Amino acid sequence: MSEDLAALAAATEAALAAADDLRAWDAVRVGVLGRNGSLTALLKGLGQVPADQRKDRGAALNRLKTSLEAAIEGRRVALDGAALDARLLAEKLDVSLPPRPGLPGGEGGIHPISRTLEELTALFGAMGFAVAEGPDIESDWLNFSALNIPEHHPARQDHDTFYLPAGADGRRPVLRTHTSPVQARTMLGQAPPIRVIVPGRTYRADHDATHSPMFHQVEGLVIDRGIHLGHLKGCLVDFLRAFFGIADLPVRFRASYFPFTEPSMEVDIGWSRKTGELGKGGDWLEILGSGMVHPRVLANCGIDPREWQGFAFGMGIERITMLKHGMPDLRPFYDSDIRWLRHWATNPLAPPSLAEGV
Amino acid sequence: MKFTRRWLARHLESDATLDDLLAALNRIGLEVEGVEDRAAALGGFRIARVVEAMQHPNADRLRALKVDPGDGQLLSVVCGAPNARAGMLGVLALPGAFIPGTGITLKKGEIRGVASEAMMLSAREMGLGDDHSGIVDLPETAPVGESYVRWAGLDDAVIEISVTPNRGDALGVHGIARDLAAAGLGRLKPLDRPAIAAAYPAPLAWEIADPHACRWVLGRAIRGVQNGPSPQWLQDLLTAIGLRPINALVDVTNYFTFGLGRPLHVFDVAKVQGRTLTLRMARPGETLLALNGKTYALGEEDGVIADAAGPEALGGIIGGEPSGCDETTTECFIECAVFDPVRIARSGRRHDIRTDARQRFERGVDQALPPVALDLATAMMIELCGGEASEVAEAGQPAAWQRAASLRFERLGSFGGAAVPADEAVAALERLGFTVQARDAVQVTVAVPPWRNDVAQPIALDQAPGLDAARAAAAAAGCAEVEAECDLIEEVLRLRGLDAVPPVSLPVTGIVPPAALTPKQARAVLARRVLAARGLLDCVSFAFLEAKTAALFGETPATLRLENPIAADLDQMRPTPVASLAIAAARNAARGWPDLGLAELGAAYRGPGPEEQAAVVAALRAGQTPRHWASIARPVEALDAKADALAVLEALGVPLAAVMLTTDAPGFYHPGRSGVLRQGPKTVLATFGELHPRIAAALDLAGPVVACEVFLDAIPEPKRRKRGAPDLPAFQPVRRDFAFLVDAATPAEALLRAARGADKALIADAQLFDRYAGDKLPPGKVSLAIQVTLQPRAATLTDAEIEAAAQKIVAAVGKATGATLRG
Numbered sequence A: 001m002s003e004d005l006a007a008l009a010a011a012t013e014a015a016l017a018a019a020d021d022l023r024a025w026d027a028v029r030v031g032v033l034g035r036n037g038s039l040t041a042l043l044k045g046l047g048q049v050p051a052d053q054r055k056d057r058g059a060a061l062n063r064l065k066t067s068l069e070a071a072i073e074g075r076r077v078a079l080d081g082a083a084l085d086a087r088l089l090a091e092k093l094d095v096s097l098p099p100r101p102g103l104p105g106g107e108g109g110i111h112p113i114s115r116t117l118e119e120l121t122a123l124f125g126a127m128g129f130a131v132a133e134g135p136d137i138e139s140d141w142l143n144f145s146a147l148n149i150p151e152h153h154p155a156r157q158d159h160d161t162f163y164l165p166a167g168a169d170g171r172r173p174v175l176r177t178h179t180s181p182v183q184a185r186t187m188l189g190q191a192p193p194i195r196v197i198v199p200g201r202t203y204r205a206d207h208d209a210t211h212s213p214m215f216h217q218v219e220g221l222v223i224d225r226g227i228h229l230g231h232l233k234g235c236l237v238d239f240l241r242a243f244f245g246i247a248d249l250p251v252r253f254r255a256s257y258f259p260f261t262e263p264s265m266e267v268d269i270g271w272s273r274k275t276g277e278l279g280k281g282g283d284w285l286e287i288l289g290s291g292m293v294h295p296r297v298l299a300n301c302g303i304d305p306r307e308w309q310g311f312a313f314g315m316g317i318e319r320i321t322m323l324k325h326g327m328p329d330l331r332p333f334y335d336s337d338i339r340w341l342r343h344w345a346t347n348p349l350a351p352p353s354l355a356e357g358v
Numbered sequence B: 001m002k003f004t005r006r007w008l009a010r011h012l013e014s015d016a017t018l019d020d021l022l023a024a025l026n027r028i029g030l031e032v033e034g035v036e037d038r039a040a041a042l043g044g045f046r047i048a049r050v051v052e053a054m055q056h057p058n059a060d061r062l063r064a065l066k067v068d069p070g071d072g073q074l075l076s077v078v079c080g081a082p083n084a085r086a087g088m089l090g091v092l093a094l095p096g097a098f099i100p101g102t103g104i105t106l107k108k109g110e111i112r113g114v115a116s117e118a119m120m121l122s123a124r125e126m127g128l129g130d131d132h133s134g135i136v137d138l139p140e141t142a143p144v145g146e147s148y149v150r151w152a153g154l155d156d157a158v159i160e161i162s163v164t165p166n167r168g169d170a171l172g173v174h175g176i177a178r179d180l181a182a183a184g185l186g187r188l189k190p191l192d193r194p195a196i197a198a199a200y201p202a203p204l205a206w207e208i209a210d211p212h213a214c215r216w217v218l219g220r221a222i223r224g225v226q227n228g229p230s231p232q233w234l235q236d237l238l239t240a241i242g243l244r245p246i247n248a249l250v251d252v253t254n255y256f257t258f259g260l261g262r263p264l265h266v267f268d269v270a271k272v273q274g275r276t277l278t279l280r281m282a283r284p285g286e287t288l289l290a291l292n293g294k295t296y297a298l299g300e301e302d303g304v305i306a307d308a309a310g311p312e313a314l315g316g317i318i319g320g321e322p323s324g325c326d327e328t329t330t331e332c333f334i335e336c337a338v339f340d341p342v343r344i345a346r347s348g349r350r351h352d353i354r355t356d357a358r359q360r361f362e363r364g365v366d367q368a369l370p371p372v373a374l375d376l377a378t379a380m381m382i383e384l385c386g387g388e389a390s391e392v393a394e395a396g397q398p399a400a401w402q403r404a405a406s407l408r409f410e411r412l413g414s415f416g417g418a419a420v421p422a423d424e425a426v427a428a429l430e431r432l433g434f435t436v437q438a439r440d441a442v443q444v445t446v447a448v449p450p451w452r453n454d455v456a457q458p459i460a461l462d463q464a465p466g467l468d469a470a471r472a473a474a475a476a477a478g479c480a481e482v483e484a485e486c487d488l489i490e491e492v493l494r495l496r497g498l499d500a501v502p503p504v505s506l507p508v509t510g511i512v513p514p515a516a517l518t519p520k521q522a523r524a525v526l527a528r529r530v531l532a533a534r535g536l537l538d539c540v541s542f543a544f545l546e547a548k549t550a551a552l553f554g555e556t557p558a559t560l561r562l563e564n565p566i567a568a569d570l571d572q573m574r575p576t577p578v579a580s581l582a583i584a585a586a587r588n589a590a591r592g593w594p595d596l597g598l599a600e601l602g603a604a605y606r607g608p609g610p611e612e613q614a615a616v617v618a619a620l621r622a623g624q625t626p627r628h629w630a631s632i633a634r635p636v637e638a639l640d641a642k643a644d645a646l647a648v649l650e651a652l653g654v655p656l657a658a659v660m661l662t663t664d665a666p667g668f669y670h671p672g673r674s675g676v677l678r679q680g681p682k683t684v685l686a687t688f689g690e691l692h693p694r695i696a697a698a699l700d701l702a703g704p705v706v707a708c709e710v711f712l713d714a715i716p717e718p719k720r721r722k723r724g725a726p727d728l729p730a731f732q733p734v735r736r737d738f739a740f741l742v743d744a745a746t747p748a749e750a751l752l753r754a755a756r757g758a759d760k761a762l763i764a765d766a767q768l769f770d771r772y773a774g775d776k777l778p779p780g781k782v783s784l785a786i787q788v789t790l791q792p793r794a795a796t797l798t799d800a801e802i803e804a805a806a807q808k809i810v811a812a813v814g815k816a817t818g819a820t821l822r823g
Helices: A003-018 A022-033 A038-048 A051-090 A112-126 A154-158 A181-189 A229-244 A295-300 A317-325 A338-344 B005-009 B018-027 B038-042 B173-182 B232-240 B248-259 B341-351 B356-363 B370-385 B410-414 B422-431 B469-496 B519-533 B547-552 B577-590 B638-651 B693-698 B748-757 B799-817
Strands: A194-203 A214-224 A251-258 A261-271 A283-293 A309-316 B002-004 B031-036 B046-055 B063-068 B075-079 B089-093 B109-111 B114-116 B158-162 B198-200 B205-208 B216-223 B265-268 B276-281 B287-289 B295-297 B303-307 B310-314 B331-338 B388-396 B404-408 B435-439 B443-447 B537-539 B596-605 B613-622 B659-662 B669-679 B683-691 B705-711 B734-743 B763-772 B781-790
Touching: A003 A022, A003 A038, A003 A051, A022 A038, A022 A051, A038 A051, A112 A194, A112 A214, A112 A229, A112 A317, A112 B519, A181 A194, A181 A214, A181 A295, A214 A229, A214 A283, A214 A317, A229 A251, A229 A261, A229 A283, A229 A309, A229 A317, A251 A283, A251 B018, A251 B469, A261 A309, A261 B469, A283 A295, A283 A317, A295 B469, A309 A317, A338 B537, B002 B005, B002 B232, B005 B018, B005 B173, B018 B031, B018 B158, B018 B173, B075 B114, B173 B248, B173 B422, B198 B216, B205 B216, B205 B388, B216 B370, B232 B248, B248 B265, B248 B356, B248 B370, B276 B331, B287 B310, B331 B370, B341 B356, B370 B388, B404 B410, B404 B469, B410 B469, B422 B435, B422 B443, B422 B469, B519 B537, B519 B596, B519 B613, B519 B638, B537 B577, B547 B577, B547 B693, B577 B596, B577 B613, B577 B705, B613 B638, B638 B669, B638 B683, B638 B705, B683 B693, B734 B748, B734 B799, B748 B763, B748 B781, B748 B799, B781 B799
Parallel strands: B205 B276, B537 B596
Antiparallel strands: A194 A214, A214 A309, A251 A261, A261 A283, A283 A309, B002 B158, B031 B158, B046 B063, B046 B089, B063 B075, B109 B114, B198 B388, B216 B331, B216 B388, B265 B331, B276 B303, B287 B295, B303 B310, B404 B443, B435 B443, B596 B613, B613 B705, B659 B669, B669 B683, B683 B705, B734 B781, B763 B781
């Protein structure tokens, strides 16, 4: 490279290094590449160069031009970056500030009863159950008679039934004392095979620390050919272990009596009376009632018990919810105290799913 | 049902431990409710002699005792009992013993300078009564050093079981023993019927005037009895199960009620008017002064036992005071009858009398036992009270209780889930008292014992009204065929323990199950989640509330008022869940939490019919938005509730463009700040608005309260059409702003609708972005500013085309609303 070109390269490099803002940088750029710039002048002078040197000189000039342009652009990028850094430093936000709020209520959430209902749906759904529902106000036939609880039956008294004024037929409707009337509704409304759970509100005239006049039950009903008591046990063991998340949860079955099943069984799970911990401790806790559907219930609902048989079970939703989460008191469930709700609520965007874990 | 271990031993020969017995009871369906084992709790308390009782040197009311616990090693005991004296025998607790009456575990101590190495106990401190006047003072015969409860016979374990309504036979110790023996816990001791010599004709005769009152009755008199306190062993048995000993004759009847599940009654012959006891239905106006001291007005549905003076007993439920036996009785008459369970249940319920007799009769007693029980009771009364027996008086006859039931062995597996060998099944039934009538390889037919009223009962169906006749008949025939078999399967499985049935997972029809929820049910769950995700707390409220409060929120028909509410403020089925949420908001405000957002998925009740219960999701917001450094807190407003309602509708697939708005919201809303969202003119999808200030005030809700309700039943199932291709025009949209001056009463929606409709091919959207009302405008006018999006499809719009579209918009808006472009 001829001396003049080397000198220009060196001078430009020095000038760029000295330019510490965009204005100085621009002056260097114009001074080299501008219309009257030093490089532009050298390019213009190429015509005066003797013909035999012109080719080499031209090539050298082009190389110089490329390198100067790169140096100038590189300096601009560096200056731009430095300027941005300086600006952003001045734009500092106190990131500890609370973000903009939503509407009143703050974080919303799902009630523990609703959560359990969704978990029941997911788990029994996986076993092929559909969810059936019925009204809260029922006839005494559906709530009692259909289920083999005739009028004089001692079980009718145990139910502490709420009554509404008698209708045109002279019979008093009741607030259903259990979800079992939906068994009858389902059997009357669809032909077997049947595999449903019935979650819902139930009512009994009883109010103390462990009883609420309104509470929730889930009923299960399976009617099919060849369904036997072993299936009932398997279904409940599968459910209880999945629901409580304890793979080896001890489950005990005891003979009992319900008017609508035979044989009937009460079901206990293992726990520690001392610590309340489920699955260990050697004590037993009664958790639900179950049995093979009584032939009279089938016959009352028009199903021939020679052809079809199956099982039913029922459990308290509050009870299993309290046990699962270690919730001590029943009464706040219905009080809508936002402090309690916020404490026990679950995320509505994370509903129970078999894929994500119930 | 309570009984003691000693009582059980009178009927069951067994070397089983208490734990074995309890486990077996639970297994076979006689659930153990509680066990009181005094031998364990009080066994360590020993009989001890007070050798010396000196005044405490530093306390006026205390004594310093020297006590011999039986080994001669005198212990120093400080005692405050006024009756403590040298030479007396009492009960001593040593350090480490738990004192039930005080809840304290005893430690060695020093009381005012005198060592106290043990404690002398009162009856109350041992949990054996209320007596706390002094320490227990035992007779001189008590053996020093011996366990007190063992010596006093108080170490009997008391077992309480819950007897299910079908098992009347387990309301007697003998029946429980039979079940335990059948379950392999020992041998049932048979009842030995004594021979009773009849010394004279029965002084009273029975007359059954109405078979509804009684089916069969036996009676026998004993004359020359000396009634008084029963012996200690009998008193101890009765006291242990919570009964009060009365006198020997009455205690014997209680002994049989609990021992054999066979209620008896004794009349004092001298107090009976006339010589005939008549079993009949009561006559209107008759009353009975019962043994519980209460007087009952009887009706034609009550069966009574009457003498010449009138009813002397409500048969099978409770005896009468005037003819009962007491210490003066010299001749008694034992009644042993069989009553109709249904009539007893009805009568007992009507009068709300709960007696041990009623409990047994309404579940059914042993149909064949009366002659045996009468002889046993007669013998025991003569043994305890002396006297001689009369002949037996009898009326009526036993009901035909004999029934048979068959069991196909294969059904034990295919119904019961346990393939029990035939021999084992038959043996189990025989141990329970069933007798084999016929047996082959396939099945066995057995006779049902007279105490098992629950097995092979006559079929009583109550089939669904309107059931197809052929279907009903087939079902009834099926029931008649299989029911008794189910009874027997239950018995066989019960005795083995249902834990012995192997669990089998439910067979699945496919590895991927069908959806558990119907689309409608899934919508309800989604609605709940949408509101929770919008910051609302999901609530579960009582469906009933105070009628007065309910009336603030809608119709409160009498058909929805509970006849027997648990509390006066829980008597009316709610007309809308909004009511429950408003009350909850007031409760929270009273606790100091006025700003909140609540939601509930629940029912609204219009009437008692099933179709009158509407599924509603409701939301309520109250108070202020949160105070925040970057945004100003503001009161909640009706449009917040509208947003909640729209969010639910949108999530549930309702096309919002087609939703119509009217302003005829229910009366619980502010009349000027509420609306109704409809699909078509008839279908109401949702209501929203500010709560009426009068209602807010009535509920003590200070701040603004807004609410909405979405009627889930009204929302049609979204059409399951495949979506068309998306609209993705190749040309950029053009956005133009317009500010209109319009009457303040004009709905913004009307203006937007007009703008959108001005050129349907070109105008893709119109949105309100500013609303200004102020003194720079003519009175009664507001400025509404909208942004209109023009979407060209064929070519980029020219200025002239844009201008033409703008003119169309201004003209259309002007025509529809009278608005003018703001200058």
